[in-house]
Amino acid sequence: MTQKQLHLNAFLMDSGHHEASWRLPDSDPGAALDVQHYVRLAQIAEAAKFDSIFLADGSVAMGTGEFRASGQFEPLTILTAIAGATERIGLIATASTTYNEPYALARRLASVDHVSKGRAGWNIVTSATHEEAANFSLAERPLQATRYERADEFLTVAKKLWDSWGDGHFLGDKEGGRWGDPAQLRAIDHVGTHFRVAGPLNVPRPVQGYPLLVQAGASEQGKAFAAKHAEAIFVAHQTLEQGQAFYADIKARVAAEGRNPDHVLVLPGLVPILGATEAEATVMAQELDDLRIPEYGLRQLATFLDIDAATIDLDAPLPREVVEQEVREGFDSRARLVIDLAHRENLTVRQLLGRLGGGRGHNVVIGTPEQIADQMETWFTKGAADGFNVMGASLPSGLEAFVETVVPILRERGLFRSEYSGTTLRENYGLPRPVNQFDVEVANA
Numbered sequence: 001m002t003q004k005q006l007h008l009n010a011f012l013m014d015s016g017h018h019e020a021s022w023r024l025p026d027s028d029p030g031a032a033l034d035v036q037h038y039v040r041l042a043q044i045a046e047a048a049k050f051d052s053i054f055l056a057d058g059s060v061a062m063g064t065g066e067f068r069a070s071g072q073f074e075p076l077t078i079l080t081a082i083a084g085a086t087e088r089i090g091l092i093a094t095a096s097t098t099y100n101e102p103y104a105l106a107r108r109l110a111s112v113d114h115v116s117k118g119r120a121g122w123n124i125v126t127s128a129t130h131e132e133a134a135n136f137s138l139a140e141r142p143l144q145a146t147r148y149e150r151a152d153e154f155l156t157v158a159k160k161l162w163d164s165w166g167d168g169h170f171l172g173d174k175e176g177g178r179w180g181d182p183a184q185l186r187a188i189d190h191v192g193t194h195f196r197v198a199g200p201l202n203v204p205r206p207v208q209g210y211p212l213l214v215q216a217g218a219s220e221q222g223k224a225f226a227a228k229h230a231e232a233i234f235v236a237h238q239t240l241e242q243g244q245a246f247y248a249d250i251k252a253r254v255a256a257e258g259r260n261p262d263h264v265l266v267l268p269g270l271v272p273i274l275g276a277t278e279a280e281a282t283v284m285a286q287e288l289d290d291l292r293i294p295e296y297g298l299r300q301l302a303t304f305l306d307i308d309a310a311t312i313d314l315d316a317p318l319p320r321e322v323v324e325q326e327v328r329e330g331f332d333s334r335a336r337l338v339i340d341l342a343h344r345e346n347l348t349v350r351q352l353l354g355r356l357g358g359g360r361g362h363n364v365v366i367g368t369p370e371q372i373a374d375q376m377e378t379w380f381t382k383g384a385a386d387g388f389n390v391m392g393a394s395l396p397s398g399l400e401a402f403v404e405t406v407v408p409i410l411r412e413r414g415l416f417r418s419e420y421s422g423t424t425l426r427e428n429y430g431l432p433r434p435v436n437q438f439d440v441e442v443a444n445a
Contacts, residue, residue, distance in 0.1 A: 003414045006380045007387030007429060008407075009052045009092070009234075009267055010045040012038055014069055016394035017271055017360075019300075020291035022068065024394055031395070032069035035081050041396055042082045045089055048403040049417050051428045052090030052121060054214075054234070054389065055079070059099050060131040067296035076108055083116035090425030092121030092214055098147050099127055099136050102157035103197055109211045110162060110203040118207030118424030123214040123234065124225075126151050148221045150194045155213075155229050157197050160188040162210050163436045164200030186438055209434040212425045218246065227253035231431055232265045234389050236362045238341055243268055243384030263431055265386040268379065269362030272372045273393050274401045285366045288393060289354050297353035300360075305335055314350040318342050362391055369405035376406075377415060 014032035015022040022029045031037045042053050055075035062070045072078075075093035082091055091112065095105055113120035126147035127133075133141040142150070166184025173179070188199035215222065215230035226233050233250060237243040251261040273288070275281030294314065302309035307322055318339065342352045355364070365372055379385040392398025410416035422428055 005417055006376070006385070006410070006415050007265055007267065008045075008048075008050045008416065009054050009090075009232075009387070009389050010041065010050050010399060011054045011056070011234075011269065011389050011391045012041050012395065013056065013391070014072060014395070016398055017362075017391040018288045018393040019068060019296060020288055020293070021394040021398075023291040024288070024397075026397060027394060032072045035073065035078055037396075038078050039082050039085045041399060042086050042089060042091075044396060044399055044403060046086050048407050049420055050089055050390075051387070052092050052119075052212075052425060053082070054092040054121075054123065055094065056123070057094040058129070058132060059096065059127065059135055060129060063296070063299065067293050076112055079112055079120070080115055083112070083119065088119070088420045088423065088428070090119045090121055090212065090428060091116055092123055092212065092425075094123040094125055096125050096127040096132075097151040097154040098142060099132060100154075102154050102195055103161060103199075103201070106158040106161040106201060107203050109158075110201065110206045113206035113208055113211050114204070118426070120206065120208070121212035121214055121232070121425055123216060124151065124155070124229070125216065144219070144221060148225055151225060152228070153192045153194050157188070157190050157192070157195050159210060159434075159437065160190055161197070161199055161201040162205055163438050164188055165203075165205040166436060166439060167205055169204065205436065208424050208426045209436070212429065212431070223250055223253060226250060226264070227257050227259070230264055232267060232429065235266060235268050236337060236360075237268050237384070238337065238363055240379060240382060240384055243379055244382065247384050265429060265431075266384075267387045267389045268385050269391050270372075270376070270388045271362050271364040271391045271393055272398070272402055272406065273364065273366045274369060274372065274398075274405060275366075276368065278367050278371065281366045281368065285364075292354070294350065294353060297356065298349070301338075301349070301353060301356065304338065312349055314353075315348050317346065317348055318352070362389075364393075369409055372402075372406050373409040373413070376410065377413060380415065 015027045015029065021027055028034065028037065045053050055078060057075045064070065079091040079093055109120055109122050130141045164186050169180045169184035171178050171180055185200050188197060190197045212231055213229055214232045214234060215226040216234040217225065218235055227250065235246060237246060247266050250264065250266060254261045254264045273281055273285045275284055298309050298312060305322060338356065341355065347355065365375055376388060390402060392402065407416060411418055420428055426433060
């Protein structure tokens with residue numbers, strides 16, 4: 001019997017996931033606005049046979065831009081550049097169902113899948129901030145229930161559009177003068193609560209059928225949505241027990257939807273800070289922590305928890321009213337994770353900011369390559385993960401260190417591939433190509 005292997009995604013973020021990474025001596029402060037930086041990172045991950053890379057996104061400038069870059073280029077654009085410089089690695093980007101239209105986004109995603117020969121993935125978000133709403137002519141952010149209702153219909157429309165071209169449409173029959181088969185180009189005539197879309201799409205069906213569908217929300221509505229649509233889930237957990245509980249819950253929800261739980265991969269975030277010894281890793285972590293600007297971290301925390309930064313004492317625990325409050329609508333799962341972390345470990349606000357500075361609530365692991373690999377193996381074999389969303393604290397150095405020191409250990413233990421198993425992202429994730437829903441309808445007619 002072939003040993004099950006884990007999956008690795010590299011979450012790329014300008015100079016790194018630690019908020020002070022851009023201040024390190026070997027970091028590029030302008031990395032967020034350098035396309036070639038992302039190309040190089042993707043090539044590093046591909047050389048190590050990572051399944052995929054991921055670029056997050058939002059439709060708002062983050063913060064004031066004083067202490068860290070406030071944005072980056074639109075990620076699907078970056079992925080087209082990366083596609084031309086790589087061959088096998090999957091290319092995943094965030095796009096919102098709240099501030100896009102299904103036809104336009106389905107077309108862009110299908111285009112990236114064709115340009116990359118079947119390597120595109122879509123991280124589906126519903127966009128929770130008031131600031132994003134203000135950029136799209138809205139006085140208020142739509143409620144979470146409304147956003148997820150729209151997202152569900154959005155996915156229904158996108159899948160119909162991708163299926164509107166049959167796989168056999170293209171003929172290229174020069175002698176007969178027939179470029180394509182009109183019977184395999186179909187209107188969708190969707191009429192719903194949020195969308196009216198005639199179709200068909202003006203791009204052929206993606207190489208993968210659909211781009212890989214990824215989701216990152218851990219709220220109750222987020223988990224329900226993921227169980228219905230997602231094929232990979234990015235999630236943040238601090239402990240093995242939290243990871244195991246989420247993993248069991250989501251797999252049960254997937255099964256209840258009539259889907260195969262093995263076809264939905266759970267990938268917790270992992271921020272590795274590596275050293276040849278544990279002491280060396282601790283020194284590296286402290287170097288990053290010393291470069292943090294508390295004002296920046298406090299602003300981020302205050303925005304996240306919807307509290308007034310001026311009322312917070314850095315050297316005291318979070319105020320009781322914050323710990324006991326009903327967390328902000330739309331941020332419930334991550335905000336609760338942060339509050340629980342502070343309460344569980346009895347952290348002062350200053351200590352909490354240090355913990356969050358490395359990965360915004362994701363699991364920061366400080367240690368040797370063997371210690372990092374041990375934790376990954378435990379989570380993988382104990383039912384908390386199908387793989388990991390690897391988040392270099394600094395980039396490219398953090399990703400390079402992981403590739404050079406941890407990946408070989410995982411391979412020695414039979415936990416990670418030495419070569420790609422396919423050419424598309426779905427093949428590398430071990431996931432099937434979706435059947436065209438309109439072909440099924442014809443077959444059943």
